[in-house]
Amino acid sequence: MSELRTLKVALLGCGNVGAQVARILIDDADALAARTGARLELQGIAVRNLDAERDVELPKELFTTDAEVLVKDADLVIELMGGIEPARTLILTAMRHGACVVSGNKALLAQDGPTLYEEADKAGVQLSYEAAVAGAIPILRPIRDSLSGDRITRVLGIVNGTTNFILDQMDSTGAQFADALAEAQRLGYAEADPTADIEGYDAAAKAAILASLSFHTRFALEDVSCEGITSVTAADIAAAKEAGFVIKLLAIAEKLVDEDGKTGVSVRVHPTLLPREHPLAAVRGAFNAVFIEAENAGELMFYGQGAGGTPTASAVLGDLVSAARRIVLGGPGRTETTTGHVPSLPIDAAVTSYYIGLDVADQPGVLARIAQLFAEHGVSIEIMRQTIHRDADSNVESAELRIVTHRAREAALAATVEAVRRLDVINSVTSVLRVEGV
Known part of the structure; x- marks a missing residue:
């Protein structure tokens, strides 16, 4: 291998992922050289x-x-620092x-990706970021390359x-949100400050x-309507289970x-409530999955570990080998595949169903009044379940209604709830x- 050229690699950041990337670069140097056609030498x-x-x-x-x-x-820089600065400047x-x-760095790419893409194009270099979404799952390159001859209509992801x-945890054990979060922190799945995860910001960037x-x-971060999981209760989980659903935090992008x-x-x-027979409903624990609907390919699902040092390092090394091969063989860098402008629509334009x-x-005529109000707003009811409760102290009865609507515009559904x-x-x-x- 002594005749191979050497490419100098700089690594920015040495957390869980960065440490594993460094280890693989050192331990698997010969194998990577054979695949790349050049030695990848970790300079610092x-x-x-x-x-x-x-x-x-x-x-x-x-x-x-x-x-x-x-x-x-x-020759090659791996940025795993996270955050906006100094990562952007570097x-x-x-x-x-x-x-x-x-x-x-999904936060940086979501916030300021266009600037980075333009600079990469201007410099004739490659910008790759497979590890920014869904950890080890190869999803960005299949979308960019394998499906480039198709038309994607919808993406749903547990990311x-x-x-x-x-x-x-809430679904399988009946735990309250706070208890499930504490367990996630104990096992290292959640940070001490879990805001970016539980408020949906991390998923929104992806x-x-x-x-x-x-x-x-x-599309930038401000184009994403974002709602986290902090309002989901054990009662919501239990009622969803009884109705044949499971609740997942979904990232959804669809043409409308x-x-x-x-x-x-x-x-x-x-x-989001998903029927238990939906492929995404079976994604358990800390795993990720992305479900794609395309005009010609139909339905596809990509599943795997969405976080962790070694799995995410796999995605980083895949991008690194690809970029190194481009340097060895020559040719322009591959960055983004934007070809036009499709406007971003507000969430009010989405077509979905509501679970309310x-x-x-508990008195006569209540169900009829509710059904009439739904009809007046152009929203039809698919399922309605009623449970009677009696307050032990006041001896007053009330009813709990669980309603699933047919699909309608988000704006109409939201207006119905307010009414x-x-x-x-x-x-x-x-x-x-x-x-x-x-």
Whole structure:
């Protein structure tokens, strides 16, 4: 292998994923050289703290705090720092100095992807980011390459392992949200501050990336309607189970025609009821899956580990080998595949079903009044279940209604719920969740 050229690799960040990437680059150097046609030599690892404890034993001479000097002398840069800055500046510096970049930074790509794509095009280098969505699952390249001759119409994804673990725990054990979150933190699936996961922000960044590739248009984080799982209760989970559903946090991107006849794409993240026979309903624990509907390919599902050091490192190394092969063989860098502009549609344009929980007065005519109100808003009821409750202290009876609607515009469904809230026979609207896959 001595006759092979050497490509200098700079690694930015040495957390769980970065440490595993460094280990693989060192341990599998010969195998990677055989696949790439060049030796991938790890020149240095930029970190904030040289003395921090790490899961993998790595040569201390590789570590540096001077990331800027490191990227200016690299052929390939792997950015695993996360956050917006200094990651953004370092990536731009690397590309302006002729380096191809591999990143797992979904927040940066969702917020400022267009700037990075344009700089990569200008510099003639490759920007790759398979690890930014769904960890080890190869999903971005299949969308960009394998399905480039097809028309994707819809993408539904479980793209956050933390929230999937929490909801799965609530479904399988009956746990309350707080208890399931505590278990996720104990096992290392959730951070000490889990806000980005449980409020849906992490999934929203990934949804923007999936939508951009699927519909050949640049979508940013602000184009994504986002709702987390903090309002999902054990009672919601139990009622969904009784009705044959499971609740998942879904990232959804789909092409729609709004009421004015304008074609666009709706991108959203929210808790969703899925029939238990739907393929995504079987995704358990911290696993991820992405379900794609395309005009010619039909339905496809990609499933696997969505997080973790070693699985995500697999995606990083796949991008690194691809970029290195491009350098060895020559040719332009491959970045994005935007070919036009499909407008982003607000969530009001989406067509979905609602699952609505109501606490109502137990008296004659209540069901008829509710059904009439739904009809007035152009929303029809598919399923209605009623359970009678008696308060032990007041001896007053009330009824719990669980309603599943037929598919309708989000705007009409939301307006219906607001009108129902104002009925004098409604004690409270206990839950409102969207339903897909029916």
